Amino acid sequence: MYMEPLYYKVKKDIEQKITEGAYKKGDFIPSEPELEQYYKVSRTTVRKAINMLVEEGYLTIVRGMGTKVTPSKLKHKGAELMSFTELMKRQGMVPEVRDIQIRRIHPDQEVLEALELKPWEEVYEIFRVRTADGEPITINTSYIPYRLVENRDLSVLKDKQSLYQVLEDFNILVQNTEDTMSAVKASQKQAEILQISKNDPLLYIERTAYDRNDRIIEFSRIAIRADRYKHIITLRRR
Numbered sequence: 001m002y003m004e005p006l007y008y009k010v011k012k013d014i015e016q017k018i019t020e021g022a023y024k025k026g027d028f029i030p031s032e033p034e035l036e037q038y039y040k041v042s043r044t045t046v047r048k049a050i051n052m053l054v055e056e057g058y059l060t061i062v063r064g065m066g067t068k069v070t071p072s073k074l075k076h077k078g079a080e081l082m083s084f085t086e087l088m089k090r091q092g093m094v095p096e097v098r099d100i101q102i103r104r105i106h107p108d109q110e111v112l113e114a115l116e117l118k119p120w121e122e123v124y125e126i127f128r129v130r131t132a133d134g135e136p137i138t139i140n141t142s143y144i145p146y147r148l149v150e151n152r153d154l155s156v157l158k159d160k161q162s163l164y165q166v167l168e169d170f171n172i173l174v175q176n177t178e179d180t181m182s183a184v185k186a187s188q189k190q191a192e193i194l195q196i197s198k199n200d201p202l203l204y205i206e207r208t209a210y211d212r213n214d215r216i217i218e219f220s221r222i223a224i225r226a227d228r229y230k231h232i233i234t235l236r237r238r
Helices: 006-019 032-039 043-055 084-090 109-115 154-158 163-169 188-194
Strands: 059-062 066-069 074-077 095-105 123-132 135-145 176-185 201-210 216-225 229-232
Touching: 006 032, 006 043, 032 043, 043 059, 095 154, 109 135, 109 216, 123 154, 135 188, 154 163, 163 216, 188 216
Parallel strands: 074 229
Antiparallel strands: 059 066, 095 123, 123 135, 135 216, 176 201, 201 216
């Protein structure tokens, strides 16, 4: 008769406690010695169970602190254009914007080329930290041609969550975007803002947004915590 290994029984019980909410997302589970005593098994058995749950995405080991239940990742289907605010609300999270900074500047060459601007043209640079349920998730730096919004008051962004909603209020509708994604390591500054460790993985996106006339209206640089975000792309055969 088949007998389940002890580590697997421990793993299943911890997993059940997570799914049923006894161990809530973001909370630390009992320490290895406590689990060893609770399940009356060896330290090796406990570690094997924990490692399996880490591999399956249920737990995260935090050095010097312990093991915590992995928070849910934000899921974004790649073919669907959606603002961060909409994405948060759809997944039952509370979105917030922090540290908004709006400046009128002469941009660097990359931004000029991305927005197809003349060398002398100016842009609005909009810096924001986006949070979900109070936890910092993304650092967004957006650039909008000054000539598009020169008579508009962008300070309303401090009262609204979505840049795209503000642009829509100005009769500037984002029809589609083109994203270039890469994996990068967090700089010291990014780590401090996102409350992670330096060199932790980030998803870095450069986004170009277009209106219905295929006019470029925004270029963004977005750094996203890789441990809190999942980008889903569905490919279909023609």
